Amino acid sequence: MSTKENKIGRNNPCPCGSGKRYKKCCFMTNLSSNKYTENRPLEIPDEVQRKIQDNLIKEKLREQKYGKVRPIIHADFKGHKLVAVGKELHWSKSWKTFPDFLLDYIKKVLGSDWGNSEIAKPYEEKHTILKWHEELCHFQNQQKKGKDGLIYAIPNGVAAAYFLLAYDLYILNHHSALQEKIIKRLKHKDQFQGARYELFVVATCIRAGFDITYEDETDKTKKHPEFVATHRVTGQKISVEAKSCHRQNVLKFSSQNEPYPLIKVRIGSLLNEAMQKPTGHPYVIFIDLNLPPYLGKVFDKPWFKEILKTLDRVNSKSEQEPNPCNLILFTNHPHHYGREDEPDPKKDILPVFAQYPKIPAKHPETILGICDAALQYGNIPNEFNNI
Secondary structure, three states: OOOOOOOOOOOOEOOOOOOOEHHHOOHHHHHHOHHHHOOOOOOOOHHHHHHHHHHHHHHHHHHHHHOOOOOOEEEEEOOEEEEEEOOEEEEEOOOOOHHHHHHHHHHHHHOHHHHHHHHOOOHHHOOHHHHHHHHHHHHHHOOOEOOOOOEOOOOEHHHHHHHHHHHHHHHHHHOOOOOHHHHHHHHOHHHHHHHHHHHHHHHHHHHOOEEEEEOOOOOOOOOOOOEEEEEOOOOOEEEEEEEEOOOOOOOOOOOOOOOOOOOOOOOHHHHHHHHOOOOOOOEEEEEEOOOOOOOOOHHHOOOHHHHHHHHHHHOOOOOOOOEOOOEEEEEEOOHHHOOOOOEOOOOEEEEEEOOOEOOOOOOHHHHHHHHHHHHOOOOOOOOOOOO
16 A cells, blocks of 8 residues: 655645645655655756857867866946956957957056066167067058958967966965065066076966976975975975076067077076986976977977987986986977068977986876877967867
């Protein structure tokens, strides 16, 4: 013999004795309980399912192109474009594209007082950033605008260098990783090259899905890498060091009329110095070659054999002599060697993984992801919707 529960009308008095109608009292509580929903799975309309799937696909495409960075947070309000960067809110009536925003954003980060003081200097005495800005303005003035008033052009080396500097500053600030110290170093002529490369390295780790914790630079009692990065999904921690090769009369932008000379790499001292820094985590070393662009594949570049010889001297040969680092990532971003009338020169990366690292990574895929993120350098969203 079975019993059947009496059905209570939604407008009937609630059986709990509250004096309220059932639909205004216990109906919603009972509806959400297992008693009423255990055999009633929630049905999502087809239109909603398609929308969710479309958004997932768009997010996947965004990550493939720009890395695991936070989406651009923006809105339109009373004729203004509003953009949130970290805890800051920026707005303007003139931003039609995301690069429009970046052009204003870098000026705010560096400060108008510093920018105006550099602008007033003769060209040869100006900071590299202001030289890039001046050359960028000249480049833009030479381009034709479309019917919508926008410039459609392939950037040359200096245009790419300026926009990518602004974009990396944005990425760091959007992830609460932009320190006032690195801004000061960027504005210092003698420290600009190293600070710019460190900026790239931090932005690359963020693109790879890491959060950043900086080491205490005031602690002079011991050597340490630039920062520790923690993977947001796996929790994998890595220590990261950034080194940039200095070349005489390089990073003072000027057009080149003669073929690029064959420059020796000379990375041995930088590599030895980086490897001597103690770490408590798997270790990744970035090295900026700062070389002119050469055509062909990485393995055909004139500097490739020199790097192999250097690595042969410092690499471990067995498990009894483990390598201090897990990955050495050589990069070459020759924006500043580019000619004004040519597209931005091709960038190169050369990852070298240690066969016997001193501290193996529990999640080696996170270190491999750094290589993918380094390849994403150069991709800047044109539109505020990130795609």
